[in-house]
Amino acid sequence: MKIRIKDWAIKITAAGLAVLAVAAFSLDSAYAQQGVTSLRGETALDEGRGAADLNKQHTGKRFTRNYRQQPPLIPHKIEKYQIDVKANQCLGCHDWPQNVAANAPKISETHYVSPTGVRLNKVSGSRWFCNQCHVPQAEAQALVPNTFTSSNDMK
């Protein structure tokens, strides 16, 4: 009797799995028809997609901020500057007193305060990696349509 129950259970499980598999397969093909694409897109594995067009970076004139707390954008290229645990080449122009000779904007005083509130004579370790917040400005379109409005325009 015990054996027969086991058989019955196995059959039910097998049937259930089959149904699930068919469902999963049809769902999968349904997704494929709807055109869900990977980051790679429709490109075959042995083909390259070619380099993407990069957004043109704007140098010279500074973009205005969109809201008060926005980290200012960088109006120049930065890809050749070393910003790592060993050195930070941004400081060469933007740290006081170098900024005077370089005529470059000085790093905000808030960046010379340790996380525990102690004022420092050097950029705080928690503010060391500039490009965590500051990025070069570029003529980039919004990735998704949105209704963002600058806080200055809100009444």
Add this chain to the structure above:
Amino acid sequence: MSASNEEQKSFLGRTWQKFRRPTARYAMGTLLVAGFFGGIVFWGGFNWSMEMTNTETFCISCHEMEANVYREYKETVHYSNRTGVRATCPDCHVPKTWVHKIARKIKASNELYHHFLGTIDTREKYEGKRLELATNVWKAMKETDSRECRNCHNFEYMDFVVQEKRSRTRHEEAIDDGMTCIDCHKGIAHELPAGIVGVEGMPNIGNPNLGN
């Protein structure tokens, strides 16, 4: 006794005797022609093999170079740029003129010695030595007035008009103050080392939080 002494002469001694003794077997002309062509082969061979050690392929055949400085250099403008003109390792690190080149090549035997000693055979060891190694190069560049940079770059032919405003100002100042390339252009082809805080002539860009 003296005869046996003659026989027992060392290899060097016998060679020296042969070298001094005029030959009775070969004509002067034969010796001259053979010497001439032999000279071409040896001199050509010497220069050829020296040029073999003056290639990027040779430099990065040691993993110390390939795994550290070469990979960093691949990110920089001297490796990849708009026009495809490159400066390879020896273009910056080996002088072009013969005397200086030979001097550098002899000094490089120290690098071979430390390669076999394994002084910088891991990333950690390399990073530990980086400040010292970089300082050596900066010092050499300063002493030669950045000679290797100036094989390609020359103030005389710089068109300041097409330079960015900041570069123009700095370069004009550099000419007036008699500065040399390496005074400012440190860490352009390889990562700056840790511990450059307070290095003379270096803008204050080292990480002080490292505790160096």
